[in-house]
Amino acid sequence: MFNISTQALFAQLLVGLINGSFYALLSLGLAVIFGMLNIINFAHGALYMMGAFCAYFLLNVLGVNYWLALILAPLLIGGLGAVLERTMLQRLAGLDHLYGLLLTFGLALIIQGLFQNYFGSSGLPYAIPQQLTGGQNLGFMFLPNYRAWVVVFSLTVCLATWFAIEKTKLGSYLRAATENPTLVRAFGINVPRMITLTYGFGVGLAALAGVLSAPINQVRPLMGADLIIVVFAVVVIGGMGSIMGSIVTGFALGILEGLTKYFYPEASNTVVFVIMAIVLMVKPNGLFGRA
Amino acid sequence: MKTSVSTLALAAALSLPGAAFAQDKNVKIGVLDDMSGVYADVGGQGSILAAQMAIEDSGMAAKGWKIDMISADHQNKPDVGVNISRQWIDQEKVDGIFGVLTSSVALAVNGVAKEKNIVYMNSGAAASDLTNSACSPNTVHWTYDTYLLANGTGKAVVKSGGDSWFFVTADYAFGHALERDTTDVIKANGGKVMGSVRHPLNNADFSSFLLQAQASKAKIVGLANAGGDTTNAIKQAAEFGIVSGGQKLAALLLFSSDVHSLGLKMAQGLQFTETFYWDLNDGTRAFSKRFSERMKNKNQPTMVQAGIYASIIHYLKALDATGSNPHDGVKMVDKMKSMPTDDALFGKGEIQPNGRKIHPGYLFEVKKPEESKGPWDYYKLVATIPANEAFTPLDKSTCSLLKK
Numbered sequence: 001m002f003n004i005s006t007q008a009l010f011a012q013l014l015v016g017l018i019n020g021s022f023y024a025l026l027s028l029g030l031a032v033i034f035g036m037l038n039i040i041n042f043a044h045g046a047l048y049m050m051g052a053f054c055a056y057f058l059l060n061v062l063g064v065n066y067w068l069a070l071i072l073a074p075l076l077i078g079g080l081g082a083v084l085e086r087t088m089l090q091r092l093a094g095l096d097h098l099y100g101l102l103l104t105f106g107l108a109l110i111i112q113g114l115f116q117n118y119f120g121s122s123g124l125p126y127a128i129p130q131q132l133t134g135g136q137n138l139g140f141m142f143l144p145n146y147r148a149w150v151v152v153f154s155l156t157v158c159l160a161t162w163f164a165i166e167k168t169k170l171g172s173y174l175r176a177a178t179e180n181p182t183l184v185r186a187f188g189i190n191v192p193r194m195i196t197l198t199y200g201f202g203v204g205l206a207a208l209a210g211v212l213s214a215p216i217n218q219v220r221p222l223m224g225a226d227l228i229i230v231v232f233a234v235v236v237i238g239g240m241g242s243i244m245g246s247i248v249t250g251f252a253l254g255i256l257e258g259l260t261k262y263f264y265p266e267a268s269n270t271v272v273f274v275i276m277a278i279v280l281m282v283k284p285n286g287l288f289g290r291a
Numbered sequence: 292m293k294t295s296v297s298t299l300a301l302a303a304a305l306s307l308p309g310a311a312f313a314q315d316k317n318v319k320i321g322v323l324d325d326m327s328g329v330y331a332d333v334g335g336q337g338s339i340l341a342a343q344m345a346i347e348d349s350g351m352a353a354k355g356w357k358i359d360m361i362s363a364d365h366q367n368k369p370d371v372g373v374n375i376s377r378q379w380i381d382q383e384k385v386d387g388i389f390g391v392l393t394s395s396v397a398l399a400v401n402g403v404a405k406e407k408n409i410v411y412m413n414s415g416a417a418a419s420d421l422t423n424s425a426c427s428p429n430t431v432h433w434t435y436d437t438y439l440l441a442n443g444t445g446k447a448v449v450k451s452g453g454d455s456w457f458f459v460t461a462d463y464a465f466g467h468a469l470e471r472d473t474t475d476v477i478k479a480n481g482g483k484v485m486g487s488v489r490h491p492l493n494n495a496d497f498s499s500f501l502l503q504a505q506a507s508k509a510k511i512v513g514l515a516n517a518g519g520d521t522t523n524a525i526k527q528a529a530e531f532g533i534v535s536g537g538q539k540l541a542a543l544l545l546f547s548s549d550v551h552s553l554g555l556k557m558a559q560g561l562q563f564t565e566t567f568y569w570d571l572n573d574g575t576r577a578f579s580k581r582f583s584e585r586m587k588n589k590n591q592p593t594m595v596q597a598g599i600y601a602s603i604i605h606y607l608k609a610l611d612a613t614g615s616n617p618h619d620g621v622k623m624v625d626k627m628k629s630m631p632t633d634d635a636l637f638g639k640g641e642i643q644p645n646g647r648k649i650h651p652g653y654l655f656e657v658k659k660p661e662e663s664k665g666p667w668d669y670y671k672l673v674a675t676i677p678a679n680e681a682f683t684p685l686d687k688s689t690c691s692l693l694k695k
Binding site for chain 1: 330490532551
């Protein structure tokens with residue numbers, strides 16, 4: 001079991017990093033939403049799926065290419081998220097977490113059910129954009145260009161988000177509004193609008209991940225449902241609401257999962273939950289969480 | 292979800308008051324399939340439609356039979372499938388269960404059918420165990436099995452020079468059975484297996500597994516999985532340059548819904564084995580036209596849905612020949628085994644003593660985009676495997692029902 005080549009090991013590390021990019025992008029959106037709004041957004045997977053479908057329809061109905069979809073889909077789905085927040089989630093503000101969780105979980109089931117009803121379960125094809133086809137032979141593995149792009153792009157988005165929230169003035173408003181909305185309001189800042197936009201932004205991140213994954217996986221109604229449970233585990237391990245925590249754990253767990261796929265593939269879809277159980281016992285607030 | 296064609300039947304039954312008392316002409320059919328998961332396009336709503344069409348086409352209502360149908364989603368979980376089956380048999384008094392994709396669920400329901408003595412006609416599961424080690428006097432395995440897939444695709448690939456294999460296998464009963472049966476065929480034809488890797492059912496990312504396949508340097512990467520797993524693996528194999536690097540993919544189980552979902556550009560050139568294709572002959576075309584018109588997404592039927600139609604037609608024929616419903620699974624399965632099968636979709640055939648339904652298999656190749664003349668024009672026929680060679684020979688079957 002341990003006589004592996006360093007070549008194979010590097011290859012698996014890189015593959016893990018690629019998967020980690022998706023975990024990081026999705027868990028980042030969840031962390032932003034939880035951190036700022038105190039909502040456990042179970043609809044995140046469904047919105048990720050809608051991002052992928054949005055890219056598909058932009059291409060096949062309107063002829064909009066991948067690059068524009070990368071901007072348009074998050075805006076459209078993020079806008080939808082803002083509407084959801086204004087019409088539904090806002091009514092649950094201040095109530096127990098459980099209500100938000102149930103509402104978003106219900107929304108996820110409805111959205112997925114509708115998509116499955118219309119598009120079936122096997123999914124729709126979405127091709128890799130022309131500029132990113134092919135790949136590089138790195139010696140130890142063949143790295144498809146598209147996957148390299150995914151890692152670089154999502155890392156950039158993650159760090160930019162972290163910077164915007166932790167280091168800018170706008171971010172400080174946001175954090176202050178979470179701590180004490182009444183006081184921030186007294187300074188003349190429109191807190192409800194800020195919250196709506198934050199939710200829309202978190203949803204936009206999910207849609208962005210959806211567009212990124214469309215060329216890799218089939219665009220399927222259940223693509224989010226399969227992923228979201230793992231992503232929740234990532235958020236719990238990182239610490240609910242911790243921005244940096246979700247980014248670092250996203251990438252780290254992707255790598256860990258990649259290694260498991262090499263050493264003992266049968267356990268690859270449980271390893272994340274084993275880690276989650278251990279972390280919860282040792283550090284209930286997560287690795288980066290504040291007590 | 293309950294569908295009933297009973298109103299018509301009831302009217303017919305009432306018009307024959309004398310006969311209704313003497314004979315029990317009530318039948319209840321259960322269609323148990325994956326309605327919402329990774330195989331829902333292979334079975335799903337199309338399975339229910341196929342069963343409905345079989346009941347209508349059988350003409351049994353006019354003969355005084357009252358046929359009810361119920362359906363449910365087993366979610367690809369054996370425990371869910373078993374619970375629904377038990378409830379159907381105990382409370383709904385179901386006479387027969389049809390469909391049941393996913394080998395792990397199929398094998399579990401197989402046990403319930405035997406214990407409760409009902410008819411069980413499987414169309415969808417692949418594991419050849421259903422007519423070998425797990426065979427039962429209550430079970431008929433209709434459409435295809437892993438022996439056929441291994442013999443059809445496996446043999447053809449090895450004979451055309453693909454003599455070293457690496458398997459990417461779905462980690463449950465079906466994948467294991469398919470890998471086992473294909474390995475036997477490869478070895479019998481002088482090839483060798485360089486390794487295999489097992490992935491969880493419903494897996495989104497295949498890059499790790501594909502890299503291992505690539506590193507093995509095997510000529511053929513055999514995909515022993517199905518549905519969404521196969522389409523994702525094929526798509527990602529193209530991305531990782533498996534085919535352009537000189538290796539070939541062998542999709543051991545591919546349904547027309549998978550090819551539709553992948554698109555011809557991605558799927559072209561793949562060879563695989565099926566027992567039904569909508570554009571095979573006049574009979575299949577006529578059925579498929581009626582079928583797709585009634586499907587919401589206008590899909591053509593898969594071989595699994597065709598198998599559900601044909602198996603119900605044969606079951607109802609056997610019931611009609613019996614004259615009255617005995618509500619006895621073994622008795623009905625014996626009756627079906629004694630009658631030759633004949634339907635528009637699979638042609639003439641028979642059910643062997645171990646429960647295996649035999650009919651020809653077909654080795655297909657996916658057309659190039661420029662060869663396709665219209666929607667769903669996807670396959671060209673490469674070879675026909677005669678019925679007597681397509682499935683496990685009786686002398687090799689390990690079924691305990693066969694007296695040796």
